[in-house]
Amino acid sequence: AQSVTQLDSHVSVSEGTPVLLRCNYSSSYSPSLFWYVQHPNKGLQLLLKYTSAATLVKGINGFEAEFKKSETSFHLTKPSAHMSDAAEYFCVVSESRFSGGYNKLIFGAGTRLAVHP
Amino acid sequence: SQTIHQWPATLVQPVGSPLSLECTVEGTSNPNLYWYRQAAGRGLQLLFYSVGIGQISSEVPQNLSASRPQDRQFILSSKKLLLSDSGFYLCAWNRATGTEAFFGQGTRLTVV
Numbered sequence: 510a511q512s513v514t515q516l517d518s519h520v521s522v523s524e525g526t527p528v529l530l531r532c533n534y535s536s537s538y539s540p541s542l543f544w545y546v547q548h549p550n551k552g553l554q555l556l557l558k559y560t561s562a563a564t565l566v567k568g569i570n571g572f573e574a575e576f577k578k579s580e581t582s583f584h585l586t587k588p589s590a591h592m593s594d595a596a597e598y599f600c601v602v603s604e605s606r607f608s609g610g611y612n613k614l615i616f617g618a619g620t621r622l623a624v625h626p
Numbered sequence: 627s628q629t630i631h632q633w634p635a636t637l638v639q640p641v642g643s644p645l646s647l648e649c650t651v652e653g654t655s656n657p658n659l660y661w662y663r664q665a666a667g668r669g670l671q672l673l674f675y676s677v678g679i680g681q682i683s684s685e686v687p688q689n690l691s692a693s694r695p696q697d698r699q700f701i702l703s704s705k706k707l708l709l710s711d712s713g714f715y716l717c718a719w720n721r722a723t724g725t726e727a728f729f730g731q732g733t734r735l736t737v738v
Contacts, residue, residue: 541725552632552716552729553670560725599669603725614660614718614727618669 511536511604515617523625528572528587530620532600535581541603542583543614544574548596556598559583570594595624628653632717632730639737645690645704647733649717652698657719659700660727661692664714676700712737 516531534540541560545553557568564576574585583600600617632649639645651657658677662670672685674692682692689708693701700717714734720727 543726545729550714550732550734552731553718555726555728558726613672613675616670 511540511602511615513600513602513615513617515598515600515620517620518618519621519623521623521625522590524592525589528585528590528594528622530585530598530600530622532583532585532617533581534583534600534602536602536604542574542576543601543603544568544572544583544585545599545601546596547599547619553599556585590622590624592624592626595622597621628719628728630717630719630728630730632733634733635731636734637736639707639735641709641737642706645702645707645711645735647702647715647717647735649700649702649730650698651700651719654698654719654721656697657721658727659694660718660720661690661700661702662716662718664716664732666713670716674702707737709737711735 512535514533522528539561543558544556546556547553556572557566557574559566559576567573572587574583576583597619599619602615604613604615629652660675661673663673664670674682674684676682676694679694679697690704712735714732716732717730718727
């Protein structure tokens with residue numbers, strides 16, 4: 510079975526400093542991996558996705574993530590945090606079930622990012 | 627382009643009352659549809675998914691039910707709400723052969 514572990518429930522950074530949100534996954538075969546962002550009382554927005562192409566994936570708002578199979582990691586980074594980046598971030602792995610083409614998304618518990626002036 | 631609509635945005639209901647949350651998708655056909663619940667300070671829990679009209683699968687036993695009366699309509703219901711049904715409910719869709727899902731804006735349900 511597939512699973513996702515987000516290693517930090519809360520991360521706090523100063524504006525202008527780098528952001529690192531850590532994610533490890535377990536999968537019995539090549540997974541698809543995603544990062545979503547959720548602002549308070551809002552839906553989830555896709556930041557970026559990895560689907561077995563380039564291992565370094567660039568997303569929206571300056572975020573990127575690197576797929577490392579040997580470490581089973583998919584950490585999210587950004588060189589310079591902005592106040593508007595304060596939100597909750599979810600790492601997600603896709604589990605494919607071949608019956609009917611259903612793709613189940615397995616969510617991590619989330620990391621709340623705080624950005625201080 | 628595809629869009630997903632979910633309503634209402636907020637809802638306060640008394641214990642024992644019925645519930646109906648609606649979700650519709652535009653701009654695509656035969657999507658996979660999902661209902662998730664997010665409890666305060668916790669991740670997302672998949673409640674139901676549907677790969678076609680009238681086809682509903684439940685991930686966890688609960689007080690809720692789901693229906694898909696039309697291809698792009700997904701409804702979450704309860705006959706009698708419990709306090710524990712409070713939470714943030716999210717509808718989502720993805721393509722049958724795709725992977726990433728697209729989410730609605732959510733419904734904040736408070737059962738009092």
